[in-house]
Amino acid sequence: VMREEGTQDPDRPFKAMMTDFVKxxxxxxxxxxxxxxxxxxxxxxxxxxxxxxxxDYFFNQWVHGTDIPTLTSSLQATDLGSGKYRIGGTVTQxxxxxxxxxxxxxxLDFGDDRYGLLGSIALTGSTTQKISVERGLPQKPRxxxxxxxxxxxxx
Numbered sequence: 197v198m199r200e201e202g203t204q205d206p207d208r209p210f211k212a213m214m215t216d217f218v219k220x221x222x223x224x225x226x227x228x229x230x231x232x233x234x235x236x237x238x239x240x241x242x243x244x245x246x247x248x249x250x251x252d253y254f255f256n257q258w259v260h261g262t263d264i265p266t267l268t269s270s271l272q273a274t275d276l277g278s279g280k281y282r283i284g285g286t287v288t289q290x291x292x293x294x295x296x297x298x299x300x301x302x303x304l305d306f307g308d309d310r311y312g313l314l315g316s317i318a319l320t321g322s323t324t325q326k327i328s329v330e331r332g333l334p335q336k337p338r339x340x341x342x343x344x345x346x347x348x349x350x351x
Contacts, residue, residue, distance in 0.1 A: 273304070
């Protein structure tokens with residue numbers, strides 16, 4: 197979730213956070229809350245799903261909680277001509293409490309193990325969200341998928 201796609205080092209924000217954590221806590225015995233404080237110093241827009249600059253939601257769900265979302269989708273690519281495609285359909289999260297927040301990646305599968313990241317969608321609680329995005333692409337995707345690389349723990 198901290199990746200900066202399209203940059204020379206997409207993992208730079210994560211590496212910076214981990215470097216800060218190691219420098220701050222080297223030779224000491226940090227707690228989970230100590231790690232959370234460092235992570236909040238390095239929070240990214242995509243990680244700030246609660247909009248408050250805090251990671252309480254993340255740690256409550258993924259560290260202290262036991263809920264695992266079920267993620268499903270029904271997404272298609274429609275050829276609009278001139279190399280443009282509409283990616284449309286729905287993404288659903290279910291089996292979680294109303295306050296459960298997830299950012300789900302959406303991938304374009306071009307076949308032959310070639311994938312492109314279309315983007316991601318923020319979901320809160322058990323919900324279905326519609327998607328309609330127009331993009332110029334080099335070819336029509338074979339299919340449109342979510343969570344293709346198990347980016348999010350899900351059922």
